[in-house]
Amino acid sequence: MVAYIIRRVIVGLLMLVAMSFIVFALFMKNPVDPAQFSCGRNCPPERIEETRQALGYDQPLMVQWSSFLKGVVVGREYPADEKMREANPELVTECAAPCLGFSQQLQMTVNEEIAxxxxxxxxxxxxxxxxxxxxxxxxxxxxxxxxxxxxxxxxxxxxxxxxxxxxxxxxxxxxxxxxxxxxxxxxxxxxxxxxxxxxxxxxxxxxxxxxxxxxxxxxxxxxxxxxxxxxxxxxxxxxxxxxxxxxxxxxxxxxxxxxxxxxxxxxxxxxxxxxxxxxxxxxxxxxxxxxxxxxxxxxxxxxxxxxxxxxxxxxxxxxxxxxxxxxxxxxxxxxxxx
Amino acid sequence: MSDTTTATAASVAPSSTETVLSVENLKMHFPVKGSGVIRRTVGHVKAVDGVSFEVAKGSALGLVGESGCGKSTTGRMVTRLYKPTEGKINFEGTDIASYTGRQLHPMRREIQMIFQDPSTSLNPRHTVGSIIGAPLRIHNMVPKDKVLGRVQELLELVGLNPEHYNRYPHEFSGGQRQRIGIARAMTLQPKLLVADEPVSALDVSIQAQVINLLQDLQKEFDISYLFIAHDLAIVRHFCPEVAVMYLGKIVEIGDRESIYEHAHHPYTQALLSAVPDVKQAAIGGRRERIRLQGDVPSPINPPSGCHFRTRCAFAKDICSVVEPPLLQIGKKHKVACHFPGEIHQHPEKPVTAPLLGVDEFGAPDPGASPAEVPGDGPGYADTWYDLANNTRGRA
Amino acid sequence: MTDLSKTHEATPATGGAFLSVRDLKVHFSTSDGIVKATDGLSFDLERGKTLGIVGESGSGKSVSSSAIMGLHRGTNAKLSGEILLDGVDLLKVSNEEMRKRRGRDVAMIFQDPLSAMHPYYTVGNQIMEAYQVHNDVTKREARKRAIEMLDRVGIPQPDRRVDDYPHQFSGGMRQRAMIAMGLINNPSLLIADEPTTALDVTVQAQILDLLQDLQRDFDAAVIIITHDLGVVAEMADDVLVMYAGRAVEYGPCKEILTHPQMPYTWGLLSSVPDLTASTEAKLLPIRGNPPSLLNPPPGCAFEPRCDHVAKVGGDLCRTTLPDLTPATSGGNHTKRCHIKNADKVYEAEILPEIAPDLVED
Known part of the structure; x- marks a missing residue:
């Protein structure tokens, strides 16, 4: 029975990983620019770029996905871009594991929203x-x-x-x-x-x-x-x-x-x-x-x-x-x- | 075992009758998965563990045995619903045991199956016409506009009203549904029908109708049957040759007379004596019954040596050490027992020991020279082991 | 409140057998009309004796036994007639009284012990329940009694197997457990409904032996319902052949099997091969199918399938239901058939077909 549960949990975790990838892929291949949305309606182009970097949207899909998974396992810090964190230490948000992400719109981690x-x-x-x-x-x-x-x-x-x-x-x-x-x-x-x-x-x-x-x-x-x-x-x-x-x-x-x-x-x-x-x-x-x-x-x-x-x-x-x-x-x- | 088969196959030239199906050392082992996190295969259910037999053209071989003996699994392997773990299924000279996918397609026309429960083996949402006609369409046997005509012919053949082709299975009685199942199996004019308990779900008065129908079809179309059933009386009536299975192995095989009148295996004897008999009421009194104790052991861990020894009244030391070979003891009679004999005439010493090169307790006997065991292989050899004289006999 | 220590020696009430069924009718009303599943059934049974009821599906054999158990209560079935058990009419007692008698005075074992046992409770739990319903005992006592009964019916290591679930038992062991459950309250009447149909022959032999053993020990009256004449031949003292809800032949077992006088019984005998019959002969099936119980034939229910109608002449068979009359061979043998010289017909036409070796004299 215990072995059965362990087996089920492992399969479940694999399903979750696959699910996260599908969601990521779908949104990144979307014609709408997520950075623009995160930034808001009347956002100047350089602000959009900044947001993109802050959320890591400038990175390739696989990189974003793997850093997301890493965040879930060990936690991570936002903004995603390391240089931005160094430049503005006051903006850095700690997101402890299991970190599900950071919402630019609400300016809080997804974990906090869910909580x-x-x-x-x-x-x-x-x-x-x-x-x-x-x-x-x-x-x-x-x-x-x-x-x-x-x-x-x-x-x-x-x-x-x-x-x-x-x-x-x-x-x-x-x-x-x-x-x-x-x-x-x-x-x-x-x-x-x-x-x-x-x-x-x-x-x-x-x-x-x-x-x-x-x-x-x-x-x-x-x-x-x-x-x-x-x-x-x-x-x-x-x-x-x-x-x-x-x-x-x-x-x-x-x-x-x-x-x-x-x-x-x-x-x-x-x-x-x-x-x-x-x-x-x-x-x-x-x-x-x-x-x-x-x-x-x-x-x-x-x-x-x-x-x-x-x-x-x-x-x-x-x-x-x-x-x-x-x-x-x-x-x-x-x-x-x- | 396998290197002698070629030699015996040659010597087993079938006399006058042609062999349709020849099954050799057929095995079906279903893996048993462990309960650990990684589901390793921890053992095998040896549902069928090396059976060999032949079915002659236009004849019928009965497979009898109790539930779990592997008789249905054998039938499913012959129709290739299962892929055998090992062994050969020679159908009209070609080995179909390892065929896959499209290779099986032509063979499916030749070998058809009749199932036990006609109410669950027919799709309730299809009309009888489309059930019977489906094989014709799948195999493109006849032009589309001829399908209906052929379906009606088939319905008539099995004794149903041809006008009823557009009815659904639930509109028929149990016996009629089994007729539909038979018509479906007959659609492609198969050479071999595997009938798995074809009448055991039917009322007694209907059973005879279906058995007679199967025999009529056999005569008319020269069909061969592999007839799987647990009812010994029906098998005796239907099959000129019978194989008795116990725990995945054939323990005795032979013609009707040998099995029913001169059974040599203690299990066959127990099985026959357990059948309730109407006639004894007329004669009065009850036939001597051999009581078997307990249940059939698990096929995952079958007993060592002879599978039947745990329930056998005659089991001796050798039975737990050496597995008895299927030894031919008559023109058409083989038995897998160290002490074969008719009731009350089982020999004291294992007759198989000298053949196998062991002493009477099953330990290797350095003095003895193992001989070829007569009867190895699917058919019957011309020479056999004569129990009366402990010598080789000949027809 | 009936006391629990019922006496086995209770003498049957005025005249009559221990179990006496009189003109039992079980009718179900359906949207298509009334189904007369059992239509006027009468028989007697003494303690220590076995009655075999033979018939095919739909002949009313199971419906009748359920009626004795009172299992039709709470359904739309209409019952009439009398079921006198030890002088008490079971059709007249209250529902609560009948419930108390079920399992205590009359017990039943069923065809398929796998589906007849609850898959979620241990075998022991289910046997104990049968005991505790009728006896005010502690769980420990009930458990002890369940183990005793399992031992009695031949389950090895009963103290361990008592905690097993039904699926962990083999088919034969499950049927043994069912028998233990049925007999735990020493019932005076045991109804076995196709008790061995789902079992292999060697197991069937074990179970039939066990039933006979236990019947001797418990001195119970036993009704064994089956379609297998072989089982009847081994077990029964009396035989009742049922067709389309009615008894068509009734009498001592040996008499019925050696001098059957009703074409349906002939059909049953000739359509089943046995281990000594000639294999050259064709089986002689009963043609056609059993009649619908919604619209049974007006005359003899077997008439549409009967090969001997011509021997009666006219359309008597088609229009008039024959009464259950004493057979020509005498004894307590009755049959429901218009044929006058049935014993002669049997000897001349039927016996040579089914048992040529018995004909000579």
């Missing part, structure tokens, strides 16, 4: 995940148990219509009615735990969390329903029943455990995606998380931030996959030996 935005995204994602997993699985099991009845149709129908509404619409609806008009919740705004405590933090996250969860919940209800129904028709369920095991225990000990395996796979990937991809939700509620950071970076052609985010999110997906595989082994003993 600011990540807690917000993680908070929203956590709350959303808890909501959608609990209710998704619960309603899914309910629909499966009452298959074909009004309960089944009601649950599936309700979650599906929730899914059908676009996220921005649900979000806007919640802000305008629940928060502003009825005043049931405070107006949205992120409050870190350190400032407002867990209660305040949670309260501020319920609305965006629910908005995000609404999309995923429908999928989980349907999947849970399908998987539970499938495992309820397995031979081992008949065996359990013929032993005289009580209905509830048949459902939860025998059927649900088997249905969990595919759910865990889905969950791992969804969670990784939600961490970086809750763009619309963050936009609607104006929470400065990773999603919003990515949108802004794209708009301003902030290459270092984009590369950093791509790698971070890629790493998240890879880590999530490895965790899913480990969870698999816990759930399914047949996987353990292999």
């Amino acid at each position: 600011e935005a990540a807690p917000i995204s993680i908070s929203i994602a956590l709350v959303a995940v808890v909501i959608w997993v609990i209710f998704g699985v619960l309603f899914g099991v309910l629909a499966a148990v009452f298959k074909g009845t009004l309960v089944d149709r009601g649950v599936v129908g309700a979650t599906l219509s929730l899914y059908a509404f676009p996220t921005f619409f649900v979000g806007a609806l919640l802000i305008n009615f629940v928060a502003i008009k009825w005043g049931l919740f405070p107006a949205p705004g992120y409050v870190p735990i350190a400032e407002g405590g867990v209660g305040q933090w949670l309260l501020q996250l319920l609305l965006p969390g629910f908005t995000l969860a609404a999309v995923y919940m429908a999928g989980y209800v349907r999947m849970t329903r399908a998987f539970v129904l499938e495992s309820m028709s397995e031979d081992y369920i008949r065996t359990a029943r013929s032993k005289g095991v009580k209905g509830g225990k048949v459902l939860f000990k025998h059927a649900l455990r088997a249905a969990l395996t595919p759910l865990v796979t889905m969950f791992g990937l969804d969670f990784a995606a939600v961490l970086g991809g809750a763009i619309i939700t963050e936009e609607v509620f104006n929470y400065y998380g990773l999603g919003k950071l990515a949108v802004t970076a794209n708009e301003t052609f902030d290459l270092p931030t984009i590369v950093g985010l791509v790698l971070l999110l890629g790493a998240l997906v890879i880590v999530a996959n490895i965790i899913v595989d480990i969870l698999y082994a816990f759930i399914d003993p047949r996987v353990r030996v292999a």
Whole structure:
């Protein structure tokens, strides 16, 4: 098992290296000059040149890429050009490993940007995940148990219509009615735990969390329903029943455990995606998380931030996959030996 | 083993019947990967470990044995769904064992396979007509406008309504689906059909229909069969020659009479005695049953010497030291056992010891001179080892 | 609350066998109509005796046994008739009462022990569960009992193998474990649904031996469901041949196998080769396919596939369902067929085909 994880981590790291190269190559072969963007709109040509040097864009692609990789491993200093660092020691920014780059636009390292935005995204994602997993699985099991009845149709129908509404619409609806008009919740705004405590933090996250969860919940209800129904028709369920095991225990000990395996796979990937991809939700509620950071970076052609985010999110997906595989082994003993 | 094969191959001039398939020392070893960080190959599953046999034109060889004995793997190698690790597959005189890619193309026309489960081996999204017609199109056998006609002919041949060419597999019953599978295999008029458990998924009343169909096709088109099955009674009915496999090796091979009436290998005897018999109810009482203890050992670490010795009631010292060769003991009968004999007539001393140049405990015997073992090679030799007199026999 | 120390000596209630099934019907309503999976099945079974139910897929043999186990409860199946076990009608007891009887009074083992065991729980855990459901014992006691049972069914090193998962067992060992699970509460009725179909012949022989051994020890009534007449010949005291949801022939095993009087049974006997039959003769298959249970033929369900309709004359076979009547050879042998002199037809036409060596006298 340990060897298996090590193998997976090595493969994952190789994938990340490849990913970083692809992102670099795509942006460098882009018709738009990244230095000009970094420099700003009314930038004189010599300033552009300076920026280019500061970010190392004057170097060949391979050199840039390898110094980026070096930065990730051991850290580096900005500006990239050594002469510029010597000339203006006051401008030198230390970027410790794993250094993901330096954003000229925001005048801070990508690591700092991420450090600011990540807690917000993680908070929203956590709350959303808890909501959608609990209710998704619960309603899914309910629909499966009452298959074909009004309960089944009601649950599936309700979650599906929730899914059908676009996220921005649900979000806007919640802000305008629940928060502003009825005043049931405070107006949205992120409050870190350190400032407002867990209660305040949670309260501020319920609305965006629910908005995000609404999309995923429908999928989980349907999947849970399908998987539970499938495992309820397995031979081992008949065996359990013929032993005289009580209905509830048949459902939860025998059927649900088997249905969990595919759910865990889905969950791992969804969670990784939600961490970086809750763009619309963050936009609607104006929470400065990773999603919003990515949108802004794209708009301003902030290459270092984009590369950093791509790698971070890629790493998240890879880590999530490895965790899913480990969870698999816990759930399914047949996987353990292999 | 290999340097004697050329000599024997020459001496095994098939009498009157022509040999379609001759398999020699065929091996299939699947690598087992370790669990370390670098997945080294730490061992091999010796699914098939050196089997040799022949199939005569228009005849049928039955491969029997229990799950995991390698009979299906052998079938898949013959159809070249697997590439053998070692050995020769001589099909009509050419060795196809090492063919790759396009080389295999013409051979695929000649050797076709019928699978066990007709409900999973037919694509549910294709009509029966397109399933049966696909080989015709792939191999450009007939002009496009003639495909349908040929498909309908084939459907009629296997006893289905030719009008049903545009139906889907799920619209047919299990037995009918197996007929479709047979029609598909027959499309290219193959010379050899490898039938892997063709009836074991079917209801008993349907099994006989399919077996009869296969026999009719054999008579009409002179097809040869490699018939893989675990049902000894059906194999006896269908195949004039039978090979019994255990843990990747052939333990006994011979014509129907030799195997079913005069089995000399303890495993064959146990296998035959385990088959439940309807007739005993009529006669009353139960046939003597040889109980085998335990399970088949792992093919990753098969027992030394004779693979069957761990479950054999007659195993002696030599069995764990020396692997018994497949020894020809009759005109068409070979057995791989140090103590071959019919039930209750197994010899006290290993008959193979003098041939192999070892003493009766399997230790090398400096005084003895190893002789050529009669029966080495895929076919049957003209001379064999006569168990009754411990001499060479002749037809 | 029924007490756990049930007595094995409980005398059957007024007149009747230990297990008595009367006119059992299991009907499923589907969107296409009513599927009469079992349509009027009756049989008796005593303790210590074995009934073999023979039939092909769709003949209703498995559906009927599930009905005895009460496994159709909670589905859309409609059941009628009586299933009297020791005088109690299992169709009338409450769901909770039936649940308590499952695994304790009636137990079942299934065809494919790999899919019939939960892949995520150890073999021991699953056997213990069967014990703990019906006995108020600690985990330790249950475990001890599970190891005892594994030992009894011939699993080597049971104290270690108890913690293995089903996939770590071989097919034969899994079936042994299933049997251990089925017998752990000393059930008085054991239903074995194709218990050896998925196994190799030598393993099948081991399992059949084991079942016979255990039946003697536990004095249970056993129903063995199979399509293999050979298995029936070895195991059963009585045989019930089912076709399209009904019994078509029922009687003592030897009687049925030596003097079958129903063309379907003849077909079963003649379509299976055995190890002594002539290999020159062709197999005599039953032509056609089993009928749909949605629209069964109005008369005898076997009529469309029967080669002997002409012997009855008229269209009696096509229009009238024959009753289950005593066979001409007497005994407790009954058959569902219009042919008057079935035993003569068998001796003259069928026996020479399937066992020419038995004909002479």
